[in-house]
Amino acid sequence: MAFVAPKETYSGKVYNVNIGTGDKAISFGSENVLPFHSFEGAVPNKPLIAYEIQDVPPSDWPENVQKPYSSVSGDPVTWAKFCQDSLNAKAIALRLLGTHPDRENRSPEDAAKTVKDVLAAINIPLIILGSNHAEKDAPVLIAAAEVAKDKNCVIGKAQEANYKTIAAAAMANNHKLIAMSELDINLSKQLNILITQMGFDKERLITDPMCSALGYGLEYTYSVMERIRLAALTQNDLTMQPPMLADVGMYVWKIKETQAPESDVPQWGNAEERGIAWEAMTATALLMAGAELLIMRHPKAVEAVGKVIEELNA
């Protein structure tokens, strides 16, 4: 029996999203096939990994992922420059965690100043994230979006409870926008529709179906991403065609497997390597499910996943 390669053609395509300005601007998305299926279609861009930093020192991060940044993380500007210049970061994700009412409760003005200073120090694209406090994120991200006007940043995350103000700010200041919903393809679709109904261009959206860590619901994120991508490609569902974000670091570095010392769980092996592997493997699995933008923390995990991306495209 002769073998005929069962190739597929898809009716849809993922939107191309370009972020940043100047010669360090970068694009992701734009493929018209399932992840890394260049044998049957076009895959013009590679997934992008952004290094996560925050406006306050990362005292909430486990020691093993604080360590690589111990000399720079006291100040977001130094930290951002370190990622760009020493780690060759292609993008940075600045999380304004200090604005959370349970944390330092920093004001939107303080946050805007941090954003301005970081932007002045780097030439790679910047992703600006709130503290995931739906109420507080609205004024914080408005201030941040204004101060970053025309820098073509990514602003996030817009959720059901606060999308109107955040989307309006992203639109007025020419930014891209992350729309996040909680692990449900229908909620994700609905939020994208609500945001585009405000007049926000769907080709400037990034979908965050909510990340989960390996062993902690990863299979849910994995399948929601696969289903979103299939809807985009096979059904040409325009509301499901924005590229997808996997906000990996935040979810991975809070679970037991990335923190418990080997002395507590000898059968789990070396804690530092385990943490790095946990972040890198979560990221790799989500790449296979369709993520195009990853936010990660540990330099060694970023490096290893970067190598995998190269090999998947080579």
Next chain:
Amino acid sequence: MALTGVEIFKLLPKTNCKKCGHPTCLAFAMKLAQRQATLDLCPDVSEDAKRILGEASAPPIRPITFGSGDKAVKMGEETVLFRHDKKFVNPCTLAIELKDSLSESDISKKLDEVLTSEIDRVGQKLRVDAIALTNASGDKGKFEAAAKLISSKASGVPVILSTTDPASAEAAVKLFTGKRPIIYGVNASNAEAMANIAKTEKAILGVVANGLDELSTLTEKIKSLGVEDMVIDSGARKAKDIVENNTLIRRAAIKKNFKPLGYPVINFVQREDSLYEALIAAVGITKFSSILVLISIEKWKNLAMFTLRQNIYTDPQVPMQVEQKIYKIGEPTAESPLTITTNFSLTYFIVSGEIENSKIPTRLAVMDCEGLSVLTAWAAGKFTASKIATFIKESGIENEVKHRELIIPGYVAIISGSIEEKLEGWKVTVGPREANGLPAFLKART
């Protein structure tokens, strides 16, 4: 391709005799199409229909048991391309490569790693499943000696014997008689000799070719030589090629019912860098590998690979559940708060994660609600005041904590009063609706 219910119906006697236990032939046909009934229930089906249905109902990817005894692993039998459609059936086998050029003590050390690799994770025992002995030395004597060492020290662990030399394969495979080993390295030039050995020794053949065309021709040839238990290697080594070939193989088998590629896939993902190897393994685990061969199996790496394999192979239609009990987060004392939620694993993971974030030592009572989340369980009558009261009373928690205060999820605030009625002496406090409100809630209490 699998037949539809209507196509099957056309082949049945259409007498509606009910002898099969179904009200009509059509109902029976529908069950057959869903693989919930077998054709032998119908006493009147024609030989012709049996033949057509038999061919069509054979699983698109051949089921094969590799190894024997309690460490045997099942492979194949997959029916879908995407795990949200239906459960992926047989989790990918992880094998470690041992070169016969290694010293006896090095081999023994690796065997110990395999034998002690078992880890328990959410109730499942996970381990490195198999050993792949490769004839790196090119020497028959060394291959046989290493095989002997494996058969004595790691007896019971399924073995892949990797060599292109039939004489070496024959010498080694005799040490595993009755243990269903795989002879890997079967190609166009040694196929006859290898097939003869496999027939005599009841071994599985690991067939390798350069590309899918060549591979299809080769499996057809081996089948015609009388061996049907095969695992197949398309020659892909780079991640990109593994994705491409594994995808095309799975599609050809499932969507086209293309028999020459309807076998479990073996991928070699060896990389010197251990973390990098784990990530290429992750590509294989998500994209249809049935066997992955690795160089190293450190404990941290195993835990990550086992967990991913478990995640990908869980049944998407059955909610993952965690065990009903009172979990201690941090090191709670007799005064620490007591919270309660349901046993849907995602609920548990999110709630326990947020409690950990709060850094407030807390007890989390997880109640069996058949894997439903809080609101769904409440609506379904599984997370009710009387059931919660019974669970708390029977849990023995009253001997562990000094206080009598139970914190319930904000979504079920409505039942706080009735819990207090049924749980005598207890005070019920309504916690936040969403788990991410827990850190602030718990901190505010201290």
